[in-house]
């Protein structure tokens with residue numbers, strides 16, 4: 001293998017020097033492999049990227065689960081440009097600007113009844129850490145400071161900040177960083193009897209009872225909250241088993257634990273409803289969101305809570321000039337991000353995109369499950385416009401096959417995500433039936449080519 005891309009791709013070398021490539025320490029990327037053979041996007045329109053070598057690539061993961069409306073939406077560009085020209089930044093501490101209140105109101109309208117207050121962050125990771133602080137602060141304000149432990153779930157992904165890594169359940173993301181928040185974990189919901197399930201698996205509601213076991217072990221007086229994704233995305237698309245989320249809610253109610261849904265992926269459309277909570281019929285006490293709020297165009301996250309949590313902080317706030325929640329980011333509710341959020345959510349509602357996802361989810365499901373029997377495929381799962389394929393491991397190298405398949409797909413004109421031992425598909429909400437077929441055919445061909453290449 002050559003050492004730098006200059007050796008392989010003269011067109012790319014004109015775009016970036018070897019020194020420039022070296023300077024950027026890329027996130028969640030095999031930096032050595034990438035810098036030998038970069039995959040660079042230079043434009044995006046609708047459901048397609050254009051790569052630096054001039055190829056049109058279908059966006060099979062909506063950016064990073066972010067861009068359901070497709071790329072280059074003029075309404076968002078116009079709103080962002082206008083806001084940049086009018087008010088490019090305004091301080092978020094002790095001062096405000098109208099758009100954040102309008103966006104908060106819009107978010108409340110789009111989340112299930114009972115969730116009424118919105119705290120803005122800049123990302124999913126910040127949203128989770130904000131939610132954890134809210135949960136601990138809530139119990140302190142109620143005179144129960146011992147309620148500080150969190151219960152996450154094995155295979156859960158809650159971003160990369162210290163709290164999120166602690167409640168997260170992905171060993172690879174935890175092992176380098178040592179102790180973070182005090183957390184225990186209920187089991188994941190992958191069961192062999194659910195292999196190749198379509199939509200919500202039939203088996204597995206009983207796994208929620210493991211929460212009760214942890215309550216018996218740690219005692220409810222020590223537990224602040226339970227944190228789960230309604231559907232795990234990063235773990236390879238794990239829809240909740242039927243009845244599972246309801247059971248978690250019942251146990252949280254029984255033992256006075258807060259329930260936090262991490263809806264950074266499921267929030268605003270991908271499940272075929274506005275939120276996972278709406279789709280699965282279970283409302284948490286705190287919901288975290290990010291990605292789809294601005295259609296990925298600006299960094300913005302949100303934490304939406306029940307009034308009891310907001311009011312607990314307000315009631316303990318002391319004199320009214322005092323800060324009730326000593327927390328926030330310089331860029332919380334950034335005016336340009338809020339402008340993007342308002343424009344993106346208007347489009348989502350106006351174009352009825354969650355409804356479109358629901359209408360096409362049967363087509364998507366049938367297409368992805370047609371890959372059963374393709375080389376290396378050991379399981380397929382799906383819900384809404386999200387699907388995960390588990391792939392047979394190379395001995396001792398579970399991450400290698402998905403990487404090889406992802407790169408092969410990219411060469412064939414399809415961007416998909418590889419993560420853990422899975423390939424993940426999450427096309428934009430605007431995807432047509434023909435594009436679903438072409439994406440799935442592309443993945444199928446890539447699997448066969450990979451099988452042929454290793455004999």
Ligand SMILES: Cc1ncc(COP(=O)(O)O)c(C=O)c1O
Nearest residue numbers: 123124125157158159262264265
């Ligand atoms: C469920 C979930 N929570 C949190 C995050 C972290 O979000 P961010 O990368 O914006 O910090 C992600 C990102 O993929 C996610 O899927």
